[in-house]
Structures are given as structure tokens and as C-alpha cells.
Amino acid sequence: AINKLSHRFPFEKGDVVITTLMEHHSNDLPWRDKAQVVRIYSDEKSPINPKLLQDALEKSQGRCKLVVVTGASNVTGLINPIYDLAKIAHQYGAQILVDAAQLAPHRKITMGKRGEEQSIDYLALSGHKMYAPFGSGALIGWPEIFEQGEPEYKGGGAVKFVSRDEIVWKEPPEKEEAGSPNVVGVVALAMAAKNLQAFGMDRVADHEAKLAYKLVEGMQGIPGIEFIGPETYNPEVRVGVIAFNVKGLHHAKTAAILSCEFGIAVRNGCFCAQPYLKQLLHFTDEQSEWLKNKIKNDEEVELPGAVRASFGVYNTLEEVDVFIEALEKIARGDYQGTYVPDPERGDYWPKEFKPDYQEFFNF
Ligand SMILES: Cc1ncc(COP(=O)(O)O)c(C=O)c1O
Incomplete structure (x- = not known):
């Protein structure tokens, strides 16, 4: 959806796209060969401060026709003030695209009417984040x-x-x-959106807030947990996405232990947001250059990153208890397997356990 807009937006030579450092690659890479990309960023604990957009627009001197921001970060869960950003963009004659892949399943979004100062001009969302199958999405x-x-x-x-x-x-x-067309995907996306609406987005947000408060509070009490991004939870500015590392453990190892010994699925790595992750992990330009060369030369290297816990509507408070207990054990080294890196996949696996994929996927 975002690529489509980037291909069809009537850019002219010298145009600027203002975006943030918080973007998923999906809302970063499509703009790079279309315009000069200017990135704004507040800090690791806060959403984008609208004043930064105003300053960037002022500096662009009318060359910015499009502002592109994520509604909520898929790394830190921070929710950007999209309506305030829209208002400022419009004041400077620019339009705004909101990447709502991470926001739409968690919060109500009002695009507004044509001509309203806070209206959202373009919104992109992703079916599989809204409980529909992979492969459908929308550009509105x-x-x-x-x-x-x-x-x-x-x-x-x-x-x-x-x-x-x-x-x-x-x-x-x-x-x-x-x-x-992907008929099944489109019908499923529409049904998923209707079901979310019928359930009520305020209920979704309330439920998620209960889970996230409990999780963050529990994690704060575990020695060795390093939060990536905010260390607290506030549903006004954050969806239920919590990134962290366990001190002394590679993120892929933590994820492997959670999966193999506790049956808990988390995502680990850079979450397709490498510039943001580098910022959050305080990566220097030299470190980034070193890593790039290692990767380009196909040399073995442990990739930086984090572990991410995130909630769906189906998660329960009891599951949060299980997760906290698992993290407590992992942080004090109380796990069973001997985990070794699998350089080909970038994962860790316990030496004692070899999954037989043929047993589950017989293609
Ligand atoms: C914030 C954000 N934007 C964009 C995307 C990409 O969506 P898709 O997987 O549909 O390309 C994701 C998905 O990971 C996301 O979290």
C-alpha cells in the first residue's frame, strides 16, 4: 500500500518527504528514491513532538508535500500524535500518510472529512495485524x-x-x-475489521492496558531486564508492545528459551526497523559501518536486536503471570537447555533438541 502511494504521488525534483526515525522499513525504503527524506525524532521514551514537524516543515520551505509517519511503533509501541501532526502538515500545505499497521488493531482511528484540519489524507494498514490471514492490506x-x-x-x-x-x-x-484479486484475503480483512469494531476498540484498548500495566510492572521487578524504549506503560501514548533484553543474553537466545522451555512466542531481532533499533541501542556510526561490512562479506556476526512481547485481544492476565515467571527464571539462569547459535538462521537452538519439521510440515 505504501509503495503504491510512493509510486503514484506526484513528486517533483527537489521535493522533501518528512518522516520519523521510528518507521518500519515499509514506511522508510519506498520514499528514499522518490524524494529527499528528512527524519524527525524526539527521544527513546516519547512519541514525536509536533513542534519537530513544524520546524522541519519550516526548514523545507514549501518543498514538503507529504509527511509520512507511523501511527504506533512496532518496536516501542509509542503512539504518535497523528491528528496534531496532520494539522501542522496541512498548515504548511502538505498531506499526511499514517502507517497504521500497528495502530489499527489497537486503537480507534478517525480519518476525518475532507477539508478538516486534523484529517488523515492516507492510511495504510495490514490484514495480518488485524487477525486476518497474511496477504491483504489497504491503502485508504x-x-x-x-x-x-x-x-x-x-x-x-x-x-x-x-x-x-x-x-x-x-x-x-x-x-x-x-x-x-485476493478475494479471500479481502473478505477476511473486512470481517476482521467488522469484528474488531463490534468488540469495540475502547474495550480492546482497556484490555490491552490491563495486560501491559501488569507486564511492565512485573518486568520492572526483575533484575537484569533492560527495557528498549520506555520503561513504563501509559496507554495514552503506547500500545501493548514492549521491547527488552535480558542482560548478558543474546536476544535470539532469550527468544529461543521462551519458545522451547515455556511455549511462549515472541519476536526478536530488529523488527524491520533497523535505523530505529540502532538509535535505541545507541549504536555508533562506526559500529553500524562495521556491521554492514560483516554482513556484506557474509561473515559470521551476532546481529544486534531485542526481544518484543506484544498483546493480542486473546491474551489473558494469567498468561502475563506465566511470562513474568519465565523471564524471572531466564534472568537468573534457571533454564534447562544448552543453547547454541545457528549462524545460518541467526537463531539459537538447544543442543539437546532438534525439531523434525517433516513431522509437522509434510510438503
Ligand atoms: C508499523 C508497521 N508498518 C508496516 C508493517 C509492514 O506490514 P506488511 O507486513 O503488511 O508489509 C509492519 C509489519 O510488520 C509494521 O509493524
Whole structure:
């Protein structure tokens, strides 16, 4: 969805896209070859301060037509003040895209009406984050830029008329949806959104806040837990996403112990947000350069990163207890296996245990 907007947005030479250092690669890489990218950033414990956007827009002297920000970070869970940012963007004649992949499953979003100063011009979201299967997502926004010009992908379903020399395109969105559509994915995404709405986004947020308060409080009491990002939970500015490391343990090892000995699934690594992670881990430019060269030369290297605990609507307070207990044990070295790195996959595995994938996935 974000690539689509980046391809079709009418950039001109010298244009600037203002974004943040908190972005998932999905809302960073698509802009790099389209415009000059300017990144704003508050600090590791706070969402973006709108004043920073105002300063950046002032500096860009009218060359910024689009501001692109994440609604909530998939690393720290910090929620950006999207309506305030929208208002400022509009005051400077720019539009705003909100990457809502992480925000939409956790909070109600109001895009607003055309002409409203706080309205969101474009919103991108991802089906699999909203309890729909992988492979569907949405770009919601004003159609004008898609009415002009040619679609990025061309093919069946996008046209009204074709001769040997001429094409008459359909109106957007069909014009932008060439090829056989992912019907099942789209229906599932719509149903997932309806179900979330029926359950109530305020209830989702309340439930998540109870879990996250308990988790963060429990983690604060464990010696050796290093929070990545804020050390506290405040549902006003944070969704239930908590990144951390256990002192002295590689993130992949912590994740492997949680998985193999406690049956708890977490994500570990850089969460497709390497510039943000480097900032949060206080990586220097020299360290970054060293790592880049190691990776480019295919040399063995332990990748930096963190562990991330995050909540879905199905999680319970009892599960938080189990998680805290597991972390307490891991932090004091009370686990069974001898974990060794698997350089090919970047994971750790206990020496004593070899999963037989054929048993589960017989392709
Ligand atoms: C904040 C954020 N933006 C974008 C994405 C990418 O979404 P997708 O997996 O649908 O490309 C993710 C998913 O990990 C995300 O967390």
C-alpha cells in the first residue's frame, strides 16, 4: 500500500518527504528514491513532538508535500500524535500518510472529512495485524492522485477498453488493482475489521492496558531486564508492545528459551526497523559501518536486536503471570537447555533438541 502511494504521488525534483526515525522499513525504503527524506525524532521514551514537524516543515520551505509517519511503533509501541501532526502538515500545505499497521488493531482511528484540519489524507494498514490471514492490506485515501497518470501495475481488471494502441483505465481503486484479486484475503480483512469494531476498540484498548500495566510492572521487578524504549506503560501514548533484553543474553537466545522451555512466542531481532533499533541501542556510526561490512562479506556476526512481547485481544492476565515467571527464571539462569547459535538462521537452538519439521510440515 505504501509503495503504491510512493509510486503514484506526484513528486517533483527537489521535493522533501518528512518522516520519523521510528518507521518500519515499509514506511522508510519506498520514499528514499522518490524524494529527499528528512527524519524527525524526539527521544527513546516519547512519541514525536509536533513542534519537530513544524520546524522541519519550516526548514523545507514549501518543498514538503507529504509527511509520512507511523501511527504506533512496532518496536516501542509509542503512539504518535497523528491528528496534531496532520494539522501542522496541512498548515504548511502538505498531506499526511499514517502507517497504521500497528495502530489499527489497537486503537480507534478517525480519518476525518475532507477539508478538516486534523484529517488523515492516507492510511495504510495490514490484514495480518488485524487477525486476518497474511496477504491483504489497504491503502485508504483521496483518489485524485490515482485518477491521473498510469497505474504502477498494469493488467486485467484495471481497464474499461483496450485496443491495439489505446487503453481507457477504470476509475480508482479498480485502476490500481490489476490482476486476479485476493478475494479471500479481502473478505477476511473486512470481517476482521467488522469484528474488531463490534468488540469495540475502547474495550480492546482497556484490555490491552490491563495486560501491559501488569507486564511492565512485573518486568520492572526483575533484575537484569533492560527495557528498549520506555520503561513504563501509559496507554495514552503506547500500545501493548514492549521491547527488552535480558542482560548478558543474546536476544535470539532469550527468544529461543521462551519458545522451547515455556511455549511462549515472541519476536526478536530488529523488527524491520533497523535505523530505529540502532538509535535505541545507541549504536555508533562506526559500529553500524562495521556491521554492514560483516554482513556484506557474509561473515559470521551476532546481529544486534531485542526481544518484543506484544498483546493480542486473546491474551489473558494469567498468561502475563506465566511470562513474568519465565523471564524471572531466564534472568537468573534457571533454564534447562544448552543453547547454541545457528549462524545460518541467526537463531539459537538447544543442543539437546532438534525439531523434525517433516513431522509437522509434510510438503
Ligand atoms: C508499523 C508497521 N508498518 C508496516 C508493517 C509492514 O506490514 P506488511 O507486513 O503488511 O508489509 C509492519 C509489519 O510488520 C509494521 O509493524
